[in-house]
Amino acid sequence: MLVGASPKRKEDGRFVAGRGRYLDDVRVKGLLHLAVVRSPHAHARVAGVDGAAARACDGVIAVLTLADLPELAAATVPPLVPEPRGRPYVHPVLAGARVRHVGEPVAVVVATSPYAAADGVERVAVAYDPLPAAVSPAAASAAGAPRVNETWPDNLASITTGVKGQAAEAFARAPVVVAARLAYPRVAGMPLETRGVLAAPDPIGGGLTVWTSTQVPFAVRSAIAPVVGLAEERIRVLVPDVGGGFGVKGHVYPEEILVAVVARRLGRPVKWVETRSEHCLTAAGDRDQVHEARIGLERDGHIIAIETAFTRDHGVAPTLGEAITLNTINHLPGPYHVPHYRGTGRNVLTHKTFAAAYRGAGGPKPPSCSTGSSTARRARSGWIRPRSAAST
């Protein structure tokens, strides 16, 4: 039996010898390089984009905005988890009249080398009229807060609830109640290999081949197909060796659609490789929760009830819907027997890069500190005794 044994990893020969083949190693004849002009504002009206100086740069082939790519006018980055009950929203591939987070793509520069493309980006002049931004769930939930989606009445995507037993009643009779405000900041996966996409129109058959550093090739294919107007089967998505994902590559990104559209438009293979700075700015983070939590205990340390009301900051788009919020609610009691429990998560949009899943995806959450540490503190002070001591 090989299952249960630990043979050496078959793939490590090429990785250790430097023969791995990552996205940036893919070579295609006639390749052009794309770089992205990104918003420096969290929320602003785009008054105008002037690409003339960039077009004059050596090696620059094209400077393209939404006006040049009408196929993107109605395009949206699809959620990984569709929420049919959720409010409809559009997650633009390329911003038009409004930008809604720092780092949002506004224009692209295509050039014969990645260096020429980067030089071109510096010469694209974008005029912005800054608007007030809401960058935390608290700010985004305040009356009169700037709205992320103009078509929504507020910034609340949905409320997610999980209930077991009768928490309110249980708290009323719990002899010990500990309350705490607990938070977990936004963090993100930092794979050694950043994101990257290469799209090449097929000379035969008119299809499209896309290489991308992703965890979800089929989702990328489904996202590109309607925007470029091809049947999914005419798009082949290839994933070369990937230098780490950790969830940060677990959904579709605007750049995957953008590079495919530009390659089709120019009729040339086009590649974009994310810089580390772009990764920090635009790769989807996770966690980003603030909990108002309380735990009700017997004097002997038995848990009677747990209750938490929390926010999850989704940034500009609820890409994973309620999935992470539900994970938090479902996993929060951990291994403990909790007879009465109520978890309520408010899914709030803000003017930040959209959030998604990072390894753990709802598992790591602050109230695990609460249950552990509060109980431990009281146990130390002799106020309550651990369950094992109580039952002997």
Added chain:
Amino acid sequence: MFVHLGVCSQGQGHETTLAQIAADELGVALESVAVVGGDTSLVGYGMGTIASRVAAVGGPAVQRSAAQVAHKARLVGAEMLECAPEDVVLADGRVGVRGAPGRSLTLGQVARAAVRSRVVADAGGPGLSACAFFYPDTVTWAFGVQGVVLEVDLEACAISLLRLAAMHDCGRAINPVIVEGQLHGGIAQGLGSALGEALIYDDAGQLLTGSLMDYPMLRADEMPPLDVVHMDFPSVINPLGIKGVGESGVISPAAAVANAVEDALADYGVQVDRPPLTSSSVFELLRATGRWPIPTKEPS
């Protein structure tokens, strides 16, 4: 032998673990199995390498596909070796007859014959290939607990990790060394969140932690010695008993470190309400207690 997958690897070792599953079903050596993923033209659909699901969902699909291929190999082998399919044995890359050690063919010979043999007409068609999917009835979870020993330097407010113990159950491990590696990597990322990582924005929405100088991932020299204890209670929702392990290690470190720091600073009554615990946040927590710094005695 090729295993074509609807999912792709980001370094988890699919080319090894999924080959182990397939090799067992067909009685071939690990070296003769090539696992190929990350190409939407190979397989009709794959959800993705997310949510600790490849081993638990993709693994049984590989097993099921390989079992169908093994069935076809037995049908064709029985025809070639003139025996009943139930008496065909697949082992060591050969197709043989139970109780007749001298009578056997290579799996390759059988595969070639299977292209034209009619006995597989109703078992999936020509050749030794099959494509199967696995639809789990419900989810399955790994379980785990972690404890950490650390020191807080009261002058520098610096945390040193001395030891971390993790006990976990991911069901049946396909490859225990790879499972151990998943735990180590997850714990390192969890400790990164515990001790430094946070994407911080100002009120205008500008990211203040835009580089790895400002977003400090855990360094190798900060990694404590790890004691990892594996439990093995097989899942009942898939035939391989797998619960998935990709996300197991990362979940607990921030809570364990927070609890350990509270315990270390119990004399001051420090209460931790959020990761990460950097030197500056430990300083602020201590200062907020009003009991720190300890007054130093004037030299006599």
